[in-house]
Each structure stands twice: as C-alpha cells, then as structure tokens.
Amino acid sequence: MRTRSGDKEKSIANAAVKVFARDGFHGAKITRIAEEAGVATGSVYLYFKNKESILHHLFSKLWLAMHVSFEDLLKRDDLSAREKIEELFDSIFNLFSQNPPLALLFVNEQHHLLREGTGDFMQYYVEFLRMGEQVVRDGIRKGEFNASVDPRSFTNFVFGGIRQLLHQWARAPRQFPLNTIRRDIKEITMFGLLPRSG
C-alpha cells in the first residue's frame, strides 16, 4: 500500500496558501490547489473534509503559532513592557517574513472566518487579543505606559495597522520592506506623532 505521507497533506496545505492568497477563498478552485500540490483532485479530500476546512486548518496553525510565541513572551519577566510589545511585533513579522502569500491569506481571508465565528482558531484569536491587552495593562500599571491609552483599543488598532502594512509588504515587498515597516510601527506606537518631551 501507499503510505499516507505527511508530505502530501503539507503540500496540499502549502498549495492552498498560494492559491487562496492569489485567488481569494472563493476564487480558489480545489482542482487548482490539487494541481499546485502535484496531487489528484480527490486526494485533497483524503486530508481535508472540504474547501472550508483547508482554510480553517491554515488559520488554526497560524494562530496557534502566534499564540505559542505570545505565551512564551508573556512569561518572561526579564523584559520591560515596551520590550515585550516590541517582541510581540517581531514575532508576528517573523511568522510571515518568509512567506508573503501566507501574509496575504492572513490579511484577506480572516473576515471570512470571523463571519461564522466558529473554528478552533477563534479561541486563539480572541486570546491573542487578550494577551496584547494584558501587556499594555501591565505596562500602564507599572508606569511604563501612558495611562490614557485604552488597552483594548490599542490592541485592536495595532493589530489592524499591522495587517494593513503586512498587506502592503506582501503585495510589493520592495516598496515596503519588512524591516522598515517593523521599525516604523515601533516608532509610531511608542512615541506617536507628536514630538517627544516638551
């Protein structure tokens, strides 16, 4: 018998990232994904229940990874609040840095999943935002951060901002180099638009 190689599942998943990123969830054809994966159409259904579940799988993996690196960061008490925030940014950028299509998928198809509000990844998403809030809250408590900032708004705002910039990068990596973006985001979120000091 041919052994169900983990490779095949992975190559389907990878192909799906590319095709979803390029064509969008609805524009993506299963046949195209299979082709891209070097696999027969029917094989896709050996590894995934249906088209939707491929997307779920990808997002779950993504959010799980995000969640894990966030969890690790939160535990560290050798870092100041600011350092934590900056590390959080870095961990997000690292996740996508080698994979622009993954960033596009992440940026463009999230709303598709939020609409239903189901799926494993939802818990990760929600908790991810909570963790961001926590860091901000802690920073405020310790006097490291501006107490006028609302942690929840901040987290959402920054999350959205990063998405937009990731999008720009994924579409035109030369015009929006990742390192530049990363640096800019840190600058903006830390100091804001107004000149420091008085």
Add this chain to the structure above:
Amino acid sequence: MRTRSGDKEKSIANAAVKVFARDGFHGAKITRIAEEAGVATGSVYLYFKNKESILHHLFSKLWLAMHVSFEDLLKRDDLSAREKIEELFDSIFNLFSQNPPLALLFVNEQHHLLREGTGDFMQYYVEFLRMGEQVVRDGIRKGEFNASVDPRSFTNFVFGGIRQLLHQWARAPRQFPLNTIRRDIKEITMFGLLPRSG
C-alpha cells in the same frame, strides 16, 4: 448604465450595502439584493453592469466622499497639522457613524477590489493615502510632528487600525462605542504608548 429614476438605483445600492455586509460579496445573491430593494432581479442589470460593478459603485461613492472631505480639509490653513489629522479621523468616522453595514462592507470587501487593482475608486484610494501622507509630511516639516515617523507607514498603519476598530464597532456597537474608539485612536496616534515628556 444608470438612468433616471435615481430612486431605483439608490434602493438597489442601499440594498446591496446591507446584503454585501451581511453575506459577504460571494455570499450575496443578486436576487436577494433585488428583493431587498423591492425590485425585479433583471432590473438590477438596468442600473449596474454586473455584481462586481455594484461593489465598485459603492466603493467609488465611499472613496469619493472620503476624498472630497479630505481635499477640503487639506486646503484649510487655519488648522494645525495635528488638528488636520484629527479632523481626518473625524471625517472617516462621520462617514460610517450612521451606517454600520457600510462600515462592514468597507472593512471586509476592500481586499476583493484591491486584488484586481482596477476601478475608479482605486485612484481615490491611492490619493487618499497620499493626502494622509502629505499632512504628516507637512507636520514634520513644520516641526509639529515627530520627524522619525515615516509618513507612508504612518498613514497605512493608521488606516488599518481604523478599519479594525470600525469592524469591531460594526459587529458590536455597544462594546466598542464609536466615540470611545475615536478618542482612543487620537490618543494613541498622537502620543503613543510611552508616557509624554521625559
């Protein structure tokens, strides 16, 4: 395409906002839009070339409105750079404040249009971002803003952040009141996370 009886066109457009917002572009059925508009299915095609063009129309209108109020703002020299930025924020929020579905449409279906990169609205979108950059650039030149901030990154970042918060508001207006969001965004973008002064 469009003809007289602007009423019918408008009711189709309004219906489309609702249906697109609720079901997403692909989930939205033309027949459903027609029904919601109190119009026959075929009539939709008297006013719009196809499904895609309805979305284009809506986004064009939206971006045009945005563009216009931005243009007006830019001209005013009675405002400081900071005041201009804050007015820009306000004008965006005002645009959606009466219409959560419109916000959802704006937030969720933009990527659909960006994929192709065509459509009238694209020019408005691009120039909209340029205008934002310009205000920041001017502010920096005049010493009102932090010179370390990259205007383009800033504009994109803030645009993304606003989208995310608008999304949260549109999904749960009670939990994310528009005025709170607006105030928080101003705080964050102006002062950043770190405490002011030194």
Add this chain to the structure above:
Amino acid sequence: MRTRSGDKEKSIANAAVKVFARDGFHGAKITRIAEEAGVATGSVYLYFKNKESILHHLFSKLWLAMHVSFEDLLKRDDLSAREKIEELFDSIFNLFSQNPPLALLFVNEQHHLLREGTGDFMQYYVEFLRMGEQVVRDGIRKGEFNASVDPRSFTNFVFGGIRQLLHQWARAPRQFPLNTIRRDIKEITMFGLLPRSG
C-alpha cells in the same frame, strides 16, 4: 417576462418518467431529463428542489390518483365485494395502460422511496393497502369471500402480483397484453388454482 408555464413543469415531469424508467433513478442524469424535456438544465431546479423531489412528485401524483379512484370505489354500495375488487384492479390498470414507462417507474423505483419512509405519497400508499384490506374484510363479513383469506396478506400479495405483471407488460407489451393480464389476475384471485365446486 416569460411566464412560468405549467407546461414546463409537466414536460420535465414527463421527461423524468421516461428517463427514470429507462435508466433507473441513479442512472438518470438531470441533464438528460432536461434535454428530454427541451429545457435547460437549470430550469429543472425552478420546478423541483432536486432530483429526489422529482421522483417524489411523480409518486405522489400516482398514488394520489390511485387513492382517489379507490376512495370513490369504496363508497359505492351498488357493487358487490367481488365487483369492487375487480374495479380496483381495473383502476390500477387504467392508470398505467397508456404509459408503460410510468409502470416501470412505479414498479422499479418504489423501493427507493420506501427505504426512507418519508414523503407525502407514503400516506397514500399505506392507506391504499388499508382500503384493499377493507374491501376484502367487508366481503368476508358479508359472506361473499372466503373467510380463510387474510385480508392484509391478500392485499399485499395481489399488489405484488400486479406489480410483477405490470413489469412484464411494460417490458414486452406484445407478450403480455394488458387485457390478458387483467383477466388472468381476476381469474386467479377469485378462484385460485383449484377447480371450483367440489
């Protein structure tokens, strides 16, 4: 607008009878039915929910017709029990006499529907058998029929026998002329195999 002509539904139904009869339910392709009906594939779904429902519709119509003529017969008190039974036979044969494919459908695809045990027609089917039993029971009570005969067994037995002969007729009308069959069935059911009298 094109008016939803009752003709179209009928021609689809008629085409379905032919195709179901010839190819069986599973062998029947919707596209083939549409073609046979002179209609576009999609039009089938304007008139029927899905393939299954076409079959349901046909059987419902059939059983309703059967039910109606049986009901009328049962009421008549100008007929002896034997005459009623014979009329029942006739009404069944009349139903199919002009339409061998309908007979094939009736004979071959019933089990498909019984498997689920749902559908409007089920009630007609069940009551149809009940009515048969009633006539026999009445005949026995009045002394017209052999009291040793079990009404329920009789009804089922005869129903099955008729199906088999209808099948033979529908497949080879020359070899099994309907009138011959009808006469034979009456002879068999009334007198049995043994010579009459003692």
Add this chain to the structure above:
Amino acid sequence: MRTRSGDKEKSIANAAVKVFARDGFHGAKITRIAEEAGVATGSVYLYFKNKESILHHLFSKLWLAMHVSFEDLLKRDDLSAREKIEELFDSIFNLFSQNPPLALLFVNEQHHLLREGTGDFMQYYVEFLRMGEQVVRDGIRKGEFNASVDPRSFTNFVFGGIRQLLHQWARAPRQFPLNTIRRDIKEITMFGLLPRSG
C-alpha cells in the same frame, strides 16, 4: 477472479448482502462492504471484478439454489400438482427464512439486473419461471387445476406476490411472520377469494 481462501470471498459476499440490503445497490459503498467483511478495500477486487459483479454473484447463487430445489421437485412424481406448488413455495421461503437481508436484496435489487438482461442468473430466472409454468400446466392437464388459469400469468403473479410479502416480512418480521405468510399464500393461490364449492 475468485481464488482460494473461499473464506474471504464468502465474507465479502456476506457483507455485501448486508450492505446492499441496508443501503441499496447505489447507496452501498465498496469500502463499507470491505469494512463489514473485515477486509481491505482493494481485496474486494481480488475476488470480484467490480461492484456490479458482486451483485451478480449473489443473485446467481440465489437463483441457482432456487433452480436446483425446483429441479428436484419437478422430478418427483410422488407429489400431486398442488403439493408441488406448495413445495415450491416452501422452498422459496426456506431459502430466505434465516436471512432477511437476503430477502431484501432479492426483492429490491432484482430490477437492477433485469435492466441489463445479462448475467448468468438470467437463465436461472427465466427457467425458474418456466418451471413454475410447467407445474401449473401439468396440473391443468391432469385436471387438478382450474383450466382457466393462464400458467404464465399465474407464475408471474405469484412470484410478484411472494416478493411483496417477503419484503414486508423482511422489514417487519413480527408483523408479518413467515409462517403466516406462507400459509396465507397457499390459501389464496389455491382457493382464491370466493368461497369454495357452490
């Protein structure tokens, strides 16, 4: 096709009876049959050419058994015509009495095979009916049976009747006990509905 290890072939055949009976020919999945047989999917194809041929095999076995017991019966000249007929009935019922699923298969999937009119079993089926006719014809010739009965119609009619009652039994053995059915059929076919003598 078939090879040694008659066990495996048999367990596939037995599994197929169950699955075909429960799900119908088209609803039956090869994988399900294999599973039920405790065998790998591919192994089914070591013993049978394809799905269709499993059904053929089962029906051939069935009709062969029927044919054999009929042939034996026909030879016996110690039995009256009536006794022969009744023995024929008994042999059919005996065939299924231990195996309701087999009865369901027999009753429900025959038409599938008749549609093509091919397969070994066809000869048995045809000759089976011929044999029934022969017994009736002989009985008539000897004056034991009613000369007005058409042998071919009788055979078909009775065959159909038995099928219907077997079906009822297989679906609800309590409500339609086999012995009752058997007795009722004999009563009906021998004496008919009208009271005997005159």
Add this chain to the structure above:
DNA sequence: GATGAATGAGCCTTCATTCAT
C-alpha cells in the same frame, strides 16, 4: 495475495446573467 492511499471522471446543483414578454 493483501493493503488502503491515490486517482480522476462524472454529476448535481448554484446563481450571475439574459431576454421574451
């Protein structure tokens, strides 16, 4: 022989779009 993962042809169904009225 035995296995079960892999294959891919095929079909039901949807729905944007058209067009006869």
Add this chain to the structure above:
DNA sequence: GATGAATGAAGGCTCATTCAT
C-alpha cells in the same frame, strides 16, 4: 423601462477502481 423565468457554465465533492508497497 420593468419583470422574473430561463439559461448553462462551472465547480465542489464522491466513490468505484487502481496500484505502489
């Protein structure tokens, strides 16, 4: 212009069959 029935292309998914191991 207005209607909504009609169209038919397109694609997700199934599953009988194959074949590498």
